[in-house]
Amino acid sequence: MKPNFPHRFRNEGLYEQALTHRSAARLNNERLEFLGDSLVNMLVAEMLYETHPRADEGVLTRLRAQLVRGSTLAEIARELDLGDALVLGSGELKSGGFRRDSILADALEALIAATYLDAGWQACRDVVRTLYASRIATLGVSEKDPKTRLQEFLQANGLPLPQYELVASTGEDHAKLFDVECVVADPALRLPGHGTSRRAAEQMAAEAALNEIKGILRA
Structure with missing residues (x-):
């Protein structure tokens, strides 16, 4: 059964490759997934830039991370019934790979890349905008930034406050990139963050740490 994907492919080979997991064939969707990851990040960033004109870089970065993470991509893939169309090796079939978030997310990104190769930038842009329209429209922007929310959450649970360590800064002065880690003592975590400013x-990193800690405490 074909998924409810909002693009009709002229090149059926690209379509089939996008849905083929590496466990099933040498010609699989890994390279397409690599390209699709960048396309999704760029196009979701564009949508957020348009729809949140007053949001600063930190807020936009957090919102994009929320929208392009594997669990969100997998949710969209399920809405499209992508799992039923995946081509998996026997081992992945037996272990329920068609339900796994990582496999579904990779296949969706691969389909987006295949759309770009099949019909060009505008078609790819239209697909991503269609897939994300409802999520962008209902996305709430918290007044508190992730560092504040993480601090308040840790305090409320009697846990020590985080530290932020600069790991690296690269690039020219006008185009620097910063890598930091949010270090939490309890539970013991080191979560990375990247941005064009140290604050971003x-x-x-704080957003990633907050999500991780909430998941640990719920378990």
Whole structure:
């Protein structure tokens, strides 16, 4: 059964490759997934830039991370019934690979890349905008930034406050990139963040740490 994907492919070979997991064939969707990951990040960033004109870089980075993470991509893939169309090796079939978030997310990104190769930039842009329209429209922007929310969450649970360590800064002065880590003592975690400013990188790391800690405490 074909998924409800919003693009009709002229090149059926690209379509089939996008849905083929590496466990099933040498010609699989890994390279397409690599390209699709960048396309999704760029096009979701464009949508957020348009729809949140007052949001700063830190907020936009956090929102994009929320929208392009594997669990969100897998949710979209399920809405499209992508799992039923995947081509998997026997081992992945037996272990339920068609339900796994990582496999579904990779296949969706591969289909987006295949759309770009099949019909060009505008077709790819239209597909991503269609897939994300409802999520962008209902996306709430928290007044508190991730560092503040992480601090308040840790305090409320009697846990020590985080530290932020600069790991690296690269590039020319006008185009620097910063890598930081949010270090939490309990539970013991080191979560990375990246950004074009140290503040933006710290906010991304704090968001990742908050999500990780909430998941640990729920388990």
